[in-house]
Amino acid sequence: MQLAKREKYLIGLAVCVIVFAVLIQLVIMPFVDGRQRMQNSVAAQEKNLQKIVRLSQEYKALEQDSETLTERLASRPGNFTLFSFLEKAAGKAGVKNNIKYMKPSASTGKGPFKESLVEMKLEKITLKQMVDYLKLIESPDDIVSVKRISVQTNKKETQYLDAILQVLTFSS
Structure with a gap:
């Protein structure tokens, strides 16, 4: 069976569209999804880092308060009640x-x-x-x-x- 030039052209175009769609689904979309996941992961890690920095500052402040309290307790008379x-x-x-x-x-x-x-x-x-x-x-x-x-x-x-x-x- 012989295909006309026009039919060959349409079949070629359909094959190109299918190959392009498969290429998008198998190559480009995973890359885009991976990039989005990476951006979300970076944002979550930045939030965690900010929380760690804040907790570190709170800990240092509490540690300083504890040292101040220890110094004040030491300066009180030993028989204080x-x-x-x-x-x-x-x-x-x-x-x-x-x-x-x-x-x-x-x-x-x-x-x-x-x-x-x-x-x-x-x-x-x-x-x-x-x-x-x-x-x-x-x-x-x-x-x-x-x-x-x-x-x-x-x-x-x-x-x-x-x-x-x-x-x-x-x-x-």
């Missing part, structure tokens, strides 16, 4: 007789530092006495801070306040 510190401050602020109770908690914490907590209740104190006492016990040098405070008016004498404080410090 939170209970006696709060008692002395209460004497200076004139609220020692207003202490209803002081409950020390056991030291807790993992790692190089342990947290010591004292809960105390002050009754029938003025606002000025409260502020003066808080100024005395909030001591960055001695690493003492108020964790929680609850203040309300005294039920019997409304010109006075009752307060429950949770005061904490760290020890090594």
Whole structure:
């Protein structure tokens, strides 16, 4: 069977189109897909690198804070206790007789530092006495801070306040 020139031309064109389509599917598309995957992988790795850099900076800051805390703890007197510190401050602020109770908690914490907590209740104190006492016990040098405070008016004498404080410090 003889094909006409026009039919040969169409068959040749069809073969070229098929070869071109196969070439695109088997050679060019995998290359383009691989390139896209590579770009996505690079973007993901850049995000991971940024996260690692950020975490490294946070770690260095925490390490510096830990060193500062260790230095401050070392500069505190060796016989420092939170209970006696709060008692002395209460004497200076004139609220020692207003202490209803002081409950020390056991030291807790993992790692190089342990947290010591004292809960105390002050009754029938003025606002000025409260502020003066808080100024005395909030001591960055001695690493003492108020964790929680609850203040309300005294039920019997409304010109006075009752307060429950949770005061904490760290020890090594």
